[in-house]
Amino acid sequence: MKTVLAILAISLAVFALYFKIGLIVPAAQKGTVALENTELRxxxxxxxxxxxxxxxxEAKKVVxxxxxxLTPEKIALGKSLYFDTLLSKDRTVSCATCHIIADGGDDNLPTAIGVGGQPxxxxxxSPTVLNxxxxxxxFWDGRSPDVEDQAKGPIQAPFEMDMTPKEVVKRVKEEPEYVKRFDEVFPDEGITFDTVTKAIAAYERTLLTRGAFDRFWEGEDDAISQKAKKGLYLFMRLGCKGCHTGMSVGGQSLxxxxxxxxNSLLSPESRFVNDERYFAGFRWQKIRGDEPFPFPDVGGFHGRNGQFLFRVPILRNVTRTAPYFHNGSIKKIEEAVRIMARHQLGLILNDEQIGEIVAFLKTLEGEPVEYEIR
Structure with missing residues (x-):
């Protein structure tokens, strides 16, 4: 009997500590508080x-x-190039191969596949091109400041499109229609590697999406569900918005x-643990044995300069861009949310809380806006 009471006392003490330091979000504060729509906005x-x-x-002012x-002619030229496989060595890969506009702006593969089937x-x-x-x-390491600079990378990468700037210019100049259009859009420069990538980037700058969240934000109270509103409240209250911010809901920082x-001795799903070593998790320790991430370290990429610095992903359309994280090791959005809460915020969320946050993330789904570009 004394042993049972001792175990019970220890369990209560552990729970109190969890509650105090915020590892578990208390039920009374888990986002079920109904806020007025105006206050939420x-x-x-x-x-x-x-x-x-x-x-x-209004969009042009932003992008x-x-x-x-941006001009209508340059954007149209960039769209043609974006979908053209002539920019790849074997003429099988285009920008659209890895960044599918109609399917979330990525390819839904764990890793990008380039010419010759190279991973x-x-x-x-592939991060989404939308927004x-x-x-x-x-890029995942944030090495490029804008889409103009980014467009140069995949074209030249030997495992993606495998072209040199000289080869790109030669290919494009062999197409009379492109020669004519470049003369019109870039009369002083003509066809150069820079003008090719500038045109592609111009098209990419138009790929903004709107969804239910935007309509709710602008005053349509019923555009999103009550569950999604709870998820939005949680998203803001728990601190997710600290990194996932801006119009794109991410992509603003490393x-x-x-x-x-x-410590890998204990399951990440544990709610009550009678082991003080667990609380040492706030120190830098190994997880999953020799793994540096809470999932397999496939590819061995450790962020910018190997310092575990990653660009914060854009969350618009995130529910359509599985698998998740830089190496595509996580298939389900619910698991991605659980990992982020645990390893970025130090919180253990229950299934209801995760479901509410995912419901909010679904409101960020949207198709590219068909702007009247002029």
Whole structure:
């Protein structure tokens, strides 16, 4: 009997500690508090979340690049190049191969596949191209500042499109229609590698999406469900919006991942653990034996300069861009949310909370806006 009481006392003490340090979100504070729609919108605005503009006039103010001014002709030229396989060595791969516009802006594969069926040597999956122009960083390590610079990478990478700038120019100049269009769009420069990538980037800058969240933000109270509203409240209250912010809901910064590494002796799903070693998880420790991530380290990519710095992913259309994380090791969005809460925020979320956050993320789904570009 004394043993049972002792175990019970220890369990209560552990629970109290969890509650105190915030590893478990208490049921009374888990996002089920019903906020007025207006207050929810005000909180979203104050935390940097914004809707995507409805009109091209407003969208252009957000996505135009003074170094690559947008014009209807340049955008149309870029669209043609985006879908053209002549930009790859064996003429089998285009930008659209890995960034499928009609399917979330990525390819839904764990790793990108280039010419000759080559996988990315770091096993990196393709980030979405949708809303990418809203991001301040491009690529998983954030090495490119904008979509103009980003467009140069895949074309030249030997495991993607495997072309040199010289080969690109030669190929494009062999097409009379392209020669004519480049003369019109870039009369002073003509066909160069820079003008090719500028045109592609111009098209990509138009690929903004709107969904239910945007309609709710603009005043349509019933655009999203009550469950999604709870998820939005949780998303903001727990701190997800600290990194996933802006009109794109991400892509604005580089962040360390994971921030918290836990001892692999205990299951990540554990709610009550009678082991003080568990709380040492706030120190940098190994997880999953020799794994640096809470999933297999397929590809061995450790972020910018190997410092575990990754570009914060864009969350618009995230529920359509599985698998998740840089190497595509996680298949389900629910598991991705659980991992992020655990290893970035130090929180254990229950299934109901995860379901509410996923319901909110689904409101970020949307198709590219068909702007009247002029």
């Amino acid at each position: 005000e909180r979203a605005l104050n935390r940097g979340l914004k809707p995507v503009p409805k009109s091209w006039e 135009d690049n003074p170094q690559n001014p 990315n040597p770091k096993h990196l999956n 990418a122009a809203l991001a301040k960083r491009q 962040q360390h991942f994971p921030l918290r590494r836990y």
